[in-house]
Amino acid sequence: MQAQILQTLQDLRHxxxxxxxxxxxxxxxxxxxxxxxxxxxxxxxxxxxxxRLDITAxxxxxxxxxxxxxxxxxxxxxxxxxxxxxxxxxxxxPLNYQPTIPAFSESFADESGCDPALAGLSSADRLDxxxxxxxxxxxAEIKLSGIFSSGTNTIAQITTRSEHSQYFKTSDAQVSIxxxxxxxxxxxxxxxxxxxxxxxxxxxxxxxxAFLVERYQKDTPQQVPLGRYDIVFGPAAIAEMLGFMNYIAxxxxxxxxxxxxxxxxxxxxxxxxxxFTLIDDPDRLETYPFKRDLTGILRKPWPIIEKGVFKGFxxxxxxxxxxxxxxxxxxxxxxxxxxxxxxxEVSTLQELVKQPRQKDLLYIPFLHYMNIxxxxxxxxxxxxxxxxxxxxxxxxxxxxxxxxxTQSLLDIFGDKVAWISKSSQPYNTSQSYGARNPTAILVPxxxxxxxxxxxxxxxxx
Numbered sequence: 001m002q003a004q005i006l007q008t009l010q011d012l013r014h015x016x017x018x019x020x021x022x023x024x025x026x027x028x029x030x031x032x033x034x035x036x037x038x039x040x041x042x043x044x045x046x047x048x049x050x051x052r053l054d055i056t057a058x059x060x061x062x063x064x065x066x067x068x069x070x071x072x073x074x075x076x077x078x079x080x081x082x083x084x085x086x087x088x089x090x091x092x093x094p095l096n097y098q099p100t101i102p103a104f105s106e107s108f109a110d111e112s113g114c115d116p117a118l119a120g121l122s123s124a125d126r127l128d129x130x131x132x133x134x135x136x137x138x139x140a141e142i143k144l145s146g147i148f149s150s151g152t153n154t155i156a157q158i159t160t161r162s163e164h165s166q167y168f169k170t171s172d173a174q175v176s177i178x179x180x181x182x183x184x185x186x187x188x189x190x191x192x193x194x195x196x197x198x199x200x201x202x203x204x205x206x207x208x209x210a211f212l213v214e215r216y217q218k219d220t221p222q223q224v225p226l227g228r229y230d231i232v233f234g235p236a237a238i239a240e241m242l243g244f245m246n247y248i249a250x251x252x253x254x255x256x257x258x259x260x261x262x263x264x265x266x267x268x269x270x271x272x273x274x275x276f277t278l279i280d281d282p283d284r285l286e287t288y289p290f291k292r293d294l295t296g297i298l299r300k301p302w303p304i305i306e307k308g309v310f311k312g313f314x315x316x317x318x319x320x321x322x323x324x325x326x327x328x329x330x331x332x333x334x335x336x337x338x339x340x341x342x343x344x345e346v347s348t349l350q351e352l353v354k355q356p357r358q359k360d361l362l363y364i365p366f367l368h369y370m371n372i373x374x375x376x377x378x379x380x381x382x383x384x385x386x387x388x389x390x391x392x393x394x395x396x397x398x399x400x401x402x403x404x405x406t407q408s409l410l411d412i413f414g415d416k417v418a419w420i421s422k423s424s425q426p427y428n429t430s431q432s433y434g435a436r437n438p439t440a441i442l443v444p445x446x447x448x449x450x451x452x453x454x455x456x457x458x459x460x461x
Contacts, residue, residue, distance in 0.1 A: 001154075002109065005029070006165050008072055009158040015079050016160050021086040024101060024159045026054040026294075030436035031119070032151040035126045040144040045123055047151075052435060053078055057085035061095045064088035097322045103161035104296040113170035113285050115196035119152045121173070126150070132202035133177055133190070137213055141184075146177040150194075153436045155333075157294060166296065170288045172438030173200065174428040178386070179209055181216070185461040186399070188212035189366070189386040191236065193428035193440045195285050211350055212387045221399040223459045224362070224390065230418065230450045231405075232352065232391075234365030239427035239441040241367070241380065242278070242337055245409055248375040250304050250312075252328075253319030261378035261410065262310060271410065272308040273417035277340040279303050280314070280330070281442075286426040287336035288438040293317075297329035334439040341444045342420030352446060353391060361448070362400065363389040378409040381455075404456035412449055421446040 009025055016023045029051045036044040054067045066085035070077055126148040134144050150173035158165040173194035180187040190205040190212075233241075247254060254260045262271065280302040282289035291299055295317050303311045313328075314335070320327040346352050352363065367382030383404045390398040426440040 002111075002167060002169075004072055005154070005156050006158075006167060008075065008078075009156055009165055010163070011075060012078055012082060013158050013160055013163070016082050016086075019082070019086065021082060022058040022101065022160050023082055023085065024056040024058070025157065026056070027154075027156040028052040028054065028435050029154040030151060032436055033121070033123075033126070033149070035123065035130075035148045036146070037130065038145045040138050042127070050435075053081060055081050055085040057082075057089040058099065058101055059089045059092075061098055062089050062092040063095065063099055064092045095322075100295065100317050100321050100327075101161050102157070102159050102295045104157075104159070104164035104166060105162070107164040107166070108292050108296070109167040110291050111169045113168075113195060113288055114152060115171045117197035118150065118171040118173055118194060118200075121150050121197070129175070129200060129202045130177070133175075133205040134179065134209065135206060137179055137206070137209055141182050142179050142213065143182055144177070144179060146189075147175070149174045149430070149432065151436060153288075153438055166292060166294070168290060170438055171195065172288055172428075172430070172440075174430050174438075175200075175205070177205060177209065179213060186216050186221070187386055188216060191428065193286070193426040195288065195426075195440075199286075208349060215389065215397055216399055219397045219399050221401060221461070222390070224400045224403055224454065224457045226454050226457055228451045228453050229362045230359060230448060231362045231364055231452050232446050232448045234349075234363070235425055235427045235443045235445055237364055237367045237382075238339065238443045238447055239429055240370055240382070241409060241412060242339060242441055242443065243429055244370065244372065244380050245278075245413075246335065246337070248372060248378060249409065250310070250314055251319075252313035252315040252323070252325055254375075255313055256319070256323045259375045261376055261408070262313075264313075266310050267312050269310060270308040271310050272305055272413045273415055274308045275342050275417045275420050276305055276308055276413050277303070278305040279338045279340065280335045281338045282336045284336055284338055284442055286442055287338070287440050288334070289336040290332040293329045293331040294333075295327065295331045297327065297331070299329045299332075302328065302330075333437050338442040339424075339444060341422045341424045342447075344419040344421045344446070344448075346421050347423035347445055353389070353397060356395075357391060357393050359393050361391040362403075363391055364403075364405075367405070373406060379406065380409060381406040401458040401460055403454045403458065405452060406455040407452055411452070416449045416451055418448040418450050420444045420448075
């Protein structure tokens with residue numbers, strides 16, 4: 001299949017050159033499978049195979065884009081798409097900068113992130129996984145919902161500037177399981193990300209779900225008083241906050257557009273906790289990495305924050321063209337973010353609950369309905385949901401109703417950080433809309449931050 005894809009792109013390139021067009025061709029193919037549960041039954045079991053060809057035509061500072069859903073056997077249709085893009089570019093408004101057209105210096109292909117065993121999962125495999133993960137936990141009142149999404153993602157590129165091409169193929173899976181009490185209205189959840197079949201571990205999800213279900217059935221629910229709390233965040237909350245930093249912290253284009261809470265004069269300065277190190281690491285297969293960016297730049301581990309010190313901004317090629325900066329190899333559909341672990345020996349929720357504590361702790365595994373309040377101050381807001389616990393200093397556990405945090409990421413990842421767990425895990429942040437773009441962030445299992453203020457506290461679930 002790789003040979004057919006690349007030959008098709010070569011044929012299209014020759015066609016464009018013969019017509020005198022300047023184009024960039026971006027091929028995206030996905031095999032996607034989705035099993036969804038609701039009310040303890042399969043509500044959807046579907047799959048789709050889609051091929052998209054994204055055509056960008058250039059004429060000086062003009063640029064136009066045309067995308068079609070097609071098939072490898074429809075070469076004439078794809079050639080017609082090139083004609084359409086070339087016709088559109090003549091009517092485009094010129095940019096105020098010269099856009100870069102990739103010219104690959106050598107061909108590159110990478111299938112190291114694709115596991116045929118994961119790509120070949122059957123519906124029976126997905127159902128068996130769910131049955132193992134929720135074994136013994138459902139009841140007349142506790143109902144199962146969730147998704148198991150898996151598939152393969154293939155990207156290939158070529159331009160009229162060079163005969164060389166790039167090719168990437170990855171496999172991925174994302175599992176999210178929710179158990180909800182129909183009468184009491186509480187919900188608990190567990191999730192898993194997989195790059196290969198061996199990553200799938202339903203027993204780990206069953207362990208976590210069983211523990212949370214027991215807690216929510218036996219422990220007392222309560223409204224948490226407003227005030228400042230020491231909070232332990234779980235991997236989902238950590239990953240989602242890091243995802244927001246990707247937009248409003250170290251992105252060079254966001255900086256120039258006034259949408260970042262970090263400034264250029266802070267490069268080389270300590271602005272976060274010394275416990276906090278964040279790297280874009282394309283060597284970690286758990287993050288579905290690009291080892292070359294989409295302009296052909298070789299990607300290596302790139303420190304963004306090192307022991308609290310901000311190392312520098314990342315630049316997409318187009319932002320670098322617009323603002324006169326140097327591209328940093330981050331012209332990718334997603335970064336391979338890795339937050340390094342610390343030295344705290346705690347790897348499971350059960351271990352966290354058993355640890356002695358000198359004061360009450362809030363455990364918040366998820367932050368829901370997150371959004372940006374003030375990008376230049378790094379303030380985000382989000383509500384707890386799914387498995388929040390109040391770990392009391394006397395060793396007991398209570399169940400808090402939903403609470404809301406409205407905080408600056410400078411505080412959350414700043415000097416208020418008390419400890420970070422040594423253990424880490426990938427958290428899948430893939431979106432289910434648009435073209436398949438498997439994305440995961442490698443994060444510590446837990447991070448404790450002291451003295452964070454709760455802005456709202458619900459009186460019920």
